[in-house]
Amino acid sequence: MLILLIAVLYQCLPLPSCLLLSARSYRPPGEVTAIDKPNDSGSVIRLEWTLSPDDETIDGYTILRRTADDTVYTKVGSTIHGVAGFEDEKAQDGVQYQYVVAAIKNGEMVSSEPTAMVTSYPQLFHTGRINVLLCIAAFALTLLYFVFRARTGQNLFIRKIAGLAAVDEAVGRATEMGKPILYVPGLGDIDWTATIASMNILGEVAKKIALYDSALIVPNRWSVTYTVSKEVVKEAFVSEGSPEKFKEEYVRYVTEAQFGFAAAITGIMMREKPATNFFIGRFWAESLIMAETGAQTGAFQIAGTDSVLQLPFFVTACDYTLIGEELYAASAYLSREPLLLGSLKAQDYGKLVVLLILFGFTVISFFGIDLLPILRVQ
Amino acid sequence: MKRKLPLAICFFMGISMMIQFFIPHPTSLNFGSMIYKWIIVLMAFALVLAIGNLIRHHGFKIQKGKEDWPYSIVTLTSMVAMAIIGLAWGIDPDSLYQSIYLNIMAPLGGTMFALLAYYMASAAYRAFRARSLEATLLLISAFVVMIGFMPFGQYIHPRFPAFAEWIMKVPNMASQRGILLGVAFGSIATALKIILGIERSWLGGKE
Numbered sequence: 001m002l003i004l005l006i007a008v009l010y011q012c013l014p015l016p017s018c019l020l021l022s023a024r025s026y027r028p029p030g031e032v033t034a035i036d037k038p039n040d041s042g043s044v045i046r047l048e049w050t051l052s053p054d055d056e057t058i059d060g061y062t063i064l065r066r067t068a069d070d071t072v073y074t075k076v077g078s079t080i081h082g083v084a085g086f087e088d089e090k091a092q093d094g095v096q097y098q099y100v101v102a103a104i105k106n107g108e109m110v111s112s113e114p115t116a117m118v119t120s121y122p123q124l125f126h127t128g129r130i131n132v133l134l135c136i137a138a139f140a141l142t143l144l145y146f147v148f149r150a151r152t153g154q155n156l157f158i159r160k161i162a163g164l165a166a167v168d169e170a171v172g173r174a175t176e177m178g179k180p181i182l183y184v185p186g187l188g189d190i191d192w193t194a195t196i197a198s199m200n201i202l203g204e205v206a207k208k209i210a211l212y213d214s215a216l217i218v219p220n221r222w223s224v225t226y227t228v229s230k231e232v233v234k235e236a237f238v239s240e241g242s243p244e245k246f247k248e249e250y251v252r253y254v255t256e257a258q259f260g261f262a263a264a265i266t267g268i269m270m271r272e273k274p275a276t277n278f279f280i281g282r283f284w285a286e287s288l289i290m291a292e293t294g295a296q297t298g299a300f301q302i303a304g305t306d307s308v309l310q311l312p313f314f315v316t317a318c319d320y321t322l323i324g325e326e327l328y329a330a331s332a333y334l335s336r337e338p339l340l341l342g343s344l345k346a347q348d349y350g351k352l353v354v355l356l357i358l359f360g361f362t363v364i365s366f367f368g369i370d371l372l373p374i375l376r377v378q
Numbered sequence: 379m380k381r382k383l384p385l386a387i388c389f390f391m392g393i394s395m396m397i398q399f400f401i402p403h404p405t406s407l408n409f410g411s412m413i414y415k416w417i418i419v420l421m422a423f424a425l426v427l428a429i430g431n432l433i434r435h436h437g438f439k440i441q442k443g444k445e446d447w448p449y450s451i452v453t454l455t456s457m458v459a460m461a462i463i464g465l466a467w468g469i470d471p472d473s474l475y476q477s478i479y480l481n482i483m484a485p486l487g488g489t490m491f492a493l494l495a496y497y498m499a500s501a502a503y504r505a506f507r508a509r510s511l512e513a514t515l516l517l518i519s520a521f522v523v524m525i526g527f528m529p530f531g532q533y534i535h536p537r538f539p540a541f542a543e544w545i546m547k548v549p550n551m552a553s554q555r556g557i558l559l560g561v562a563f564g565s566i567a568t569a570l571k572i573i574l575g576i577e578r579s580w581l582g583g584k585e
Binding site: 039040041042122123124125126129132133136139140143144147193194196197199200201203204220223224226227228231232235248249251252253254257258259260262263267271285286288289291292293295296306308311312313315316317323324325327328329331335339340343344346347350351354355 | 396399400401402403404407420421424427429431432434435438445446449483486487488489490491493498500501502504505554557558560561564565566567568571572574576577580
């Protein structure tokens with residue numbers, strides 16, 4: 001009867017402090033600490049404790065709290081036995097709380113010593129992301145250094161990228177044959193960096209098309225990429241002094257369906273027989289369907305993607321393939337703008353530093369020192 | 379002004395979202411979620427433009443009687459029909475809209491996906507012709523991996539499956555990680571170049 005009464009009280013009523021500290025055959029958890037959860041937007045207090053010595057025999061733990069003005073504790077949560085932590089997500093920022101953690105068995109509780117008063121508040125800086133901030137700052141400074149060096153007119157050597165060197169040939173071929181050029185900016189939406197890189201390349205390719213007076217087809221899977229690619233092509237024609245050559249039909253919206261899009265592209269290839277196909281951007285399983293169809297129509301094909309799984313398909317079916325980072329270097333390579341070429345140097349030095357860090361960390365790990373937590377992002 | 383305004387907006391938004399990543403304060407989170415809501419609104423406007431383009435393109439094909447113009451009628455009719463059905467009877471799991479999608483659209487997508495097997499065969503034939511040293515290496519490693527992952531592989535040699543797995547996990551994984559490292563730096567550099575206004579190809583180039 002007494003147990004039942006306590007159980008009812010525990011479930012229904014705020015518990016007075018006196019009920020919490022009673023002697024039982026099992027012991028409470030120890031060393032309960034309560035702190036404001038770091039790097040969050042507030043309203044969360046993190047509790048940790050050492051397990052009760054009788055952890056195996058109890059049902060679990062109940063977490064209770066009170067404010068500085070309250071005299072009784074109220075339940076805020078519970079855990080099963082074996083768990084030594086809890087996050088109170090219902091705290092009010094700026095309010096002082098005190099917690100106790102009670103071991104519970106058959107509805108009876110034995111509580112720990114109360115914690116010190118604690119207050120939750122939102123943080124203004126995420127300290128767990130300092131490593132990211134430092135890396136971005138270091139890379140941005142390196143990038144700016146090489147950009148300013150390039151601005152002074154210093155000649156920067158950039159290795160030849162066969163796929164990009166062939167762009168002129170690809171556009172010229174289409175002009176000679178009197179056939180259009182198909183440019184597929186990938187199947188990723190505009191929030192994919194590969195799509196953004198593809199838009200930069202599209203701008204450079206469109207300039208050459210404006211110069212050579214060829215026809216262009218740019219099918220798009222997403223409405224936003226459609227509007228962006230349309231503006232990019234239009235601006236390219238304007239910058240080449242031929243705005244009148246731009247036609248609305250050059251840039252098309254097709255469909256969001258992945259294989260519907262692939263079907264549309266293969267249909268365009270079979271009907272309009274483009275002389276040159278560009279597949280630049282983010283691709284998934286449909287990559288081979290498009291590239292193989294293009295190969296079967298005899299088109300000259302240049303592909304570029306950062307999707308590692310699709311690269312072998314493009315390498316197999318296309319004449320040239322931009323592999324990974326070459327996709328991001330393409331705009332600089334094609335435009336030959338010194339500022340953009342300078343940024344490529346920064347990329348190369350960034351990779352060198354990362355390789356040195358990986359090598360250094362690997363060597364240090366042989367001595368039993370794990371430095372990887374430094375690189376972990378929260 | 380036509381160039382400076384987009385560059386200024388790009389710089390402000392890029393830097394703001396970058397700073398937002400480092401500030402967990404509710405004001406910062408609210409700013410981030412507000413921007414994401416704006417993106418949805420912009421996408422809705424872009425969709426109107428995209429549908430307009432689709433109607434204009436296919437309408438033009440039908441009007442001029444271009445090659446395969448009847449397909450354009452199918453496209454426009456399907457689009458209008460689905461829009462009407464969705465708006466009139468809803469898109470609940472048991473609605474006509476979902477029924478059409480699951481019984482027509484999904485099988486059509488599956489059919490296109492199934493074609494991939496045939497394209498793989500023709501691409502494999504082209505790739506595995508040992509015309510160069512690289513193609514020969516590709517042929518040998520593909521052969522070893524394929525045999526190694528087949529149950530038959532262990533009868534050729536008990537260590538065959540382990541060797542095939544080693545090819546996948548060591549040389550293959552090492553080269554993939556090398557590519558991914560370059561991709562990561564390329565992505566960061568592209569983002570920084572656009573935010574800082576160094577990359578302007580999307581605006582028609584420098585000036």
